[in-house]
Amino acid sequence: MLNPIEAGAVLELVSNEAWGAQEKFDGRRLLLRKNGADVEGINRKGLVIGLPENLGRAIQQHGGDCVLDGESVGDIYHAFDLLELDGVDMRSLPYRQRLAELSNLLSGVGQGVIRLVETACATEEKRALLDQLRRDRKEGVVFKELNAPYTVGRPNSGGSQLKHKFCAQLSAVVAKVNSGRSVELRLLDKDGWQTCGNVTIPANQPIPPVGQVVEVRYLYAFKESGVLYQPVFLEPRTDVDIGECLASQLKFKADEEEEAG
Numbered sequence: 001m002l003n004p005i006e007a008g009a010v011l012e013l014v015s016n017e018a019w020g021a022q023e024k025f026d027g028r029r030l031l032l033r034k035n036g037a038d039v040e041g042i043n044r045k046g047l048v049i050g051l052p053e054n055l056g057r058a059i060q061q062h063g064g065d066c067v068l069d070g071e072s073v074g075d076i077y078h079a080f081d082l083l084e085l086d087g088v089d090m091r092s093l094p095y096r097q098r099l100a101e102l103s104n105l106l107s108g109v110g111q112g113v114i115r116l117v118e119t120a121c122a123t124e125e126k127r128a129l130l131d132q133l134r135r136d137r138k139e140g141v142v143f144k145e146l147n148a149p150y151t152v153g154r155p156n157s158g159g160s161q162l163k164h165k166f167c168a169q170l171s172a173v174v175a176k177v178n179s180g181r182s183v184e185l186r187l188l189d190k191d192g193w194q195t196c197g198n199v200t201i202p203a204n205q206p207i208p209p210v211g212q213v214v215e216v217r218y219l220y221a222f223k224e225s226g227v228l229y230q231p232v233f234l235e236p237r238t239d240v241d242i243g244e245c246l247a248s249q250l251k252f253k254a255d256e257e258e259e260a261g
Contacts, residue, residue: 001044001154002142002163010164013143014126020096020119021126022080023133024140024163026217027073028239031083032114034059034066041072043239058113062105069150070117079106080117083150091150095160096121098150121146133166139217140165167217168251171240172196174212183208185216187226189247196250197227205233213237213245221250 005013013019031042032055039056041049055077059066069081082090082102090098099119106116120129133141141164148160172185175195182200186193199216201207208214215237218228226247 002161003154003157003159005143005162005164007164009162010130010141010143013162014130015123017121017123018146019143020099020121020146021129022117022119022142022144023129023138024142024165025071025073025078025117026139026169026234027071027078030070030072030077032059032066032068032070032077032079034062036065045239047239054113058109058111061109061111066105068102068114070114075113077114078117079114080119081150093149094147095144095150096146119144138166139169140167167219168221169215169217169234170249171213171215171237171245173242173245174208174210174214177207177210181207183214185214185228185231187245187247187249188243194226194247196221196247197225197231199228199231199233201233205235208236211242213240213242215240221252223252226250 014021029044032051033040033042037060039051039059041051043049052075054075059068064086065084066082066086067084068079069083070077070079079102081095082098082105084090085101085105090101103116106114118129120126130141143162145160151160170187172187174183175186175193176184178184178198181203182198184198185196187196213236215234216228216231217234218231221228
């Protein structure tokens with residue numbers, strides 16, 4: 001997981017060419033590991049999970065062994081890091097070098113399932129990418145320090161990889177299934193479980209049961225009530241524990257944050 005940054009820090013990193021910028025994808029973090037004929041996925045909890053057949057076939061086109069880091073969105077795997085290659089541990093190398101090796105690996109794998117994440121490095125390239133992501137209403141942008149080694153886990157603050165979301169997003173627990181196609185959501189704070197409002201479930205999605213963890217995108221939350229404004233249901237989350245659904249995830253309306261401070 002990455003530490004978030006505000007808009008002011010985004011402008012600083014755009015101007016700092018020691019940092020590259022990439023799209024932040026609205027998917028699931030996934031390590032893709034190939035060892036001989038065996039291919040497996042590893043989720044953010046470190047658990048081995050099954051992979052779509054087309055993804056397994058795609059990475060099998062690489063004759064050697066490798067471990068990729070990326071984001072799975074539907075049938076597409078967006079690769080943004082290379083941790084191991086043919087028995088060599090790449091984690092201590094600068095990110096720009098790992099990225100170059102990843103590009104070389106994928107250029108030899110003729111398929112459309114595993115895609116190299118576009119990385120903008122020069123200031124003007126980053127500005128153009130940021131503008132495009134906003135126009136296309138994407139989730140956000142990730143900045144990565146180009147000379148940094150690979151590190152596991154999220155530091156208490158800062159770090160070599162930072163994210164800025166154009167909208168807020170959180171994981172919540174379904175507290176109640178309402179009449180119609182909506183569910184009530186709740187989050188855990190110091191006083192116990194508190195509601196954060198309702199979200200409509202799209203017609204093409206099954207209604208999640210009570211106790212299911214779900215991912216929701218929203219514009220902001222109201223400070224007094226904690227209710228989400230303009231929530232949008234994204235997906236159920238099987239890789240997030242109920243105890244991680246904390247009220248500390250809430251992003252409040254800017255003027256309410258100032259008043260509260």
